[in-house]
Amino acid sequence: MAKRSPLADPQLYLVVFVGGAIGTCVRYLLGLAIPQQAAGFHFGTLAANLLACFVYAGLSAYLAQADWIRPRDRELVNRGAGMGVCGGLSTMSTLALEGFTGILGGQAWQALLYLLASVVFGLLVAFAGVWCAGCLVAGHHAQRGTAAVAPGDSVSVPAVPVTPEVPADSASVPATPADPEEQEAQQ
Secondary structure (H helix, E strand, C coil): CCCCCHHHCHHHHHHHHHHHHHHHHHHHHHHHHCCCCECCECHHHHHHHHHHHHHHHHHHHHHHHCCCCCHHHHHHHHHHHHHHHHHHHCCHHHHHHHHHHHHHCCCHHHHHHHHHHHHHHHHHHHHHHHHHHHHHHHHHHHHHHHHCCCCCCCCCCCCCCCCCCCCCCCCCCCCCCCCHHHHHHHC
């Protein structure tokens, strides 16, 4: 079966559009809820960008390992929640504008610190998102592995034969059977 072009997939357009609208609304609400600026830092923009970094990195890492989710569903969630919601939530243009305005407004050090903090903390929360996703996937795999055996069920473990070490001069040592019943029968 030939792979369909994402450009010809109206469902992808829809999930990105809806996700982007949701992410943009959340970013706007964060901007209203968190004080706009203090000492050159725009905390609303910073919070939106850090949240988007955490969620998008974690979501991408989780979906990349979630082999129990159908590929089409993973693609739709990644595009809708990742690209759409997180893309609408994060705002590089606003970050750049705020940094640029701060530099031109005489707050060069604060603006540069704000830009640096945004990038460094963005990377740190992205790593945290990937780590959390790894923990979720590991928990899911462990849960699926133990789900095959119900509590109280007996599990048969194949016996591994143990062969005793034979000394180099095996002619002088009498052979002892490995099976305990055979040992008793010989005695």
